[in-house]
Amino acid sequence: CALAHQDSTTDDPRWECVDIRAVRDVPKPVTLEQVKANPKLAEMALVRLGRLSVQPVTPAEWKEVCRMGDLTPAP
Secondary structure, eight states: OOOOEEOTTOOOTTOEEOOOOOSSOOSSOOOHHHHHHOGGGTTSHHHHHOOOSSOOOOHHHHHHHHHHTTOOSOO
């Protein structure tokens, strides 16, 4: 789990960021169009609220996106 820290691009204390890195490649990229077309992801914040830079993803949503990308087991 990564800790949030002040975003270096602004002095506004409300802006925090988290440094992340990929742990492995996704064999088959999952497009936004595919996510929106999947009924299992209809309630996902990305689908309901539009493109967000940071958004919650439930364990079930993450598992489905990983399945769509041929990434099994889900990390």
